[in-house]
Amino acid sequence: MPRYGIAIDITKCIGCHSCRVACQNQNSLESNETFNWIKHRDRGRYPSYDKEFIPLQCNHCENAPCQRVCPTGATYTTKEGIVLVNPKTCVGCKYCMEACPYKMRIIDHRRGIVEKCRLCIELVRDGGTPACVTTCPTQVRLFGDLDDPKSAVSVFIAKTGSQPLRPDLGTIPKIFYKRS
């Protein structure tokens, strides 16, 4: 069974937000609901001034704090390692939102539950890639099987030394970032 993850090359992100709206459409979200964000950070003074755009989404942690605290077991991990929320058992208590150290969960006000990035499981199981990966004009995201050392994503992570966000938290995220 594959263990899916994404490598994100920050040096290529232009902050165009294509991923955000592609995701919103794929998941039929409202305009103010989103599963991914782009934060930006600037530093330095000219001529060494620089600004980077940082795409953020659920990290699909292997040791997911959101899953541990869920009182109804609505948050679970699929056999492919994708962390999902079962809308039928989620009671909208928001414990998971508090527990997520990356703050990547949102409230679905229409259904009164908590929602998040699903890594487009319905596309992935059909052999496709998540909507945010497919649409990106600069190919910032690489999607694939982290357990296959020959997959493009594994090769990229090994070659560039990409790191997950806050590895010190022990959450073991499956989204990796190349910073420079």
Added chain:
Amino acid sequence: MNRSGISRRKFIIGSAVGGASLVASNYLNFDSWANSKNDSNDLKITPTLCDGCGNWCAIKVYTRGDRIWKAEGIPIAGNNHGRICAKGHALLHEVYNKDRIRSPLKRTGPNKFQPISWEQAYREIGEKVHEIIGKHGPQSLFLLQYPEGNASLCSRFMNALGSPNVFSHASTCFLPRNIGWWITTGSAKPEHDLEHTRFAVFLGRNIAAGLRLRQLSDLSKAKDRGARFVAIDPRFSELASYTHQWVQIRPGTDLALMLALGNTLIEENLYQKDYIDKYTVGFDELSQKFKDYTPDWAEQKTGVPKAVIRKLARDLAEYAPQSFVHRGYHGALGTQYKNSFQLVRAVACVNGLLGNFNQRGGMFDPPKVKLGKLDSQKFPKLPELEGVMVDGSGDVDRYPITPVGLGLTHSIPELAIAGKLKAGFVYHNNPLRTCPNPARVIEGYRKLDLLVSFDYVLSETASLAHYILPESYYLERDDVVHTNHCYDSHQVAIRQAVIKPLYDTKPMVVILIELAKSLGTGDYFNFTLDEYNRAALAPLGVTLERLKMEGVIDLGGKWEPGPPHFKTPSGKLEFVSSTLKDLNLPSAPEWEDPLVTPDESDRHSFRLIHGKQAHHTHAKTINQEYLKEISVLNDMTRVWIHPDKAKALGIKDGDCMTISNNVGKGRARALLTQGIHRDCVFLPSSYGVYSKKLHTAFGYGISYNDFLPTYFEPVLGHCMSNEIIVRVEKTPA
């Protein structure tokens, strides 16, 4: 307290155990729900072309029942290679926007409209047009469009009435860029072999916001291969965050930098000698002209250190011909400065010195597909129109090299005030927001005896029109065959209806055909859209049915490097232009000052520059709520100002600033950033909607047009949109 007998702690532990069984029992159900999304029986996929900007990216639109769901890019399409931007995704929702016009409208008073039938609208417009032609002649009619695939039909519509006055948005967007390249290389819009380039310079061109998906995709591949890129811009553009180096330049002085690059290439013998001998004219005269434009001189003008300029020239030369200076769009090389035309010529000449035309990793004239024409036996050919446009485009004594059919869009209000234009048709354009000096534009358009707008919402311009004939949204209409997105191959594509029209609207081509009948020019429109499309496809060996199935078809004939061919009078790349010499204009590029400069002694004085953001295309996308949400979330209507300059004015990050000059006044919040030149403030364009009928966008942000005087650049007549000096101050509490 604990009435149920289970403490909260126990509940959590218990549910964690119980959770496992819950997951197990619901697991299959949820997965089948997830999987069912793609399998549902009423899912339909229709290939068509996006309408988020002028790229017309090829997309596949998914519908569930009669409701649009999502879109994916078509991988073979030359312009987008299977990618879609935020605008492309978000505009799918726009078809359901409550602000849409639902039937033909007649204006009965200020912002008051009465729904009428198509027949009544056609009849009344026909009568009025006849009356105006009778009184003032057909020269008093104009059509303004943002050219769509059906642009040639719009021209046919006007020419049949006897008017050559067909305008586009060129004079507020790209005019000098096209003319400069056309004069120098014979190709108005050369493309770049970005994928194979090794070093590229982007001068004021921000393909990461004035989005070109194919170019970005190629750029990404080139970056993986180790290519290097430099962005030269007064501000740290989105592209600058992608390139390896950002060179900050004083706004309006890009020309000095380009001249100095040329000077260095020549003085240091870094140019491609064989190529220049074989394929160019005027090298000696150019060398003579460039002698004075040393990097030391350019450092004074641009603020860019001479060492940086020399390094740029040497890097360009090292990788030549697999290097180039980007051909530009609006920024710097577009309609922004008085010296923009000279700048485009200089950029084209620097590329000429690099010998990169039609070379791998360089530039090329994109392949063009020749579409078929209507059979002139069955469908009468139009008589040739004589004369020049009313704005002086094509007139030897006024704007001799500004092409008829592009025209000067911002001259329309002036011509209306002067009584030379009496009636107008506006299609896919919103001059009241996108032209300089809105008060003057409103005054001009108000003077018209008849204004007909083909719009799908009550934009500023539509709100002023006497009649509004609503076009079906691009997702609801069949349209003409397109060849716009070929890029490096021969491709043909088509826009077609994804869903049935929600309201009483029609495709523009149908409106033109029907309206022509009531205007007495129906003989020239005795065809249907299908007949027109079949005639267009006839020489290509592609059936309309197949094209509608596939959306875009590659006809082969991919561009390959080889000896260059230039469609200029000399057949060579013209460092020195015979066309310009004949017109007594500078025949080789030379320095020209920008029209205005900020007052150095006044700390309130700034140049106002503007630029696109990646999620908006001016009036086209501004009323879209998914896109507005991006602006709101990231606070993107703020005006950029350098922290040191802001400090001198007592302005802190997020403070409200008052921006004013003798044209207009407005307020915006400050974004303090090191990523902007001290001489200028940067205002993101597209915002500042003032039509109350656009409920999402109304009153959000301001527009640079509110501060831009009505200028006409002397040679081409463009609007010089960055020649604005404003006074910036902290808004008193």
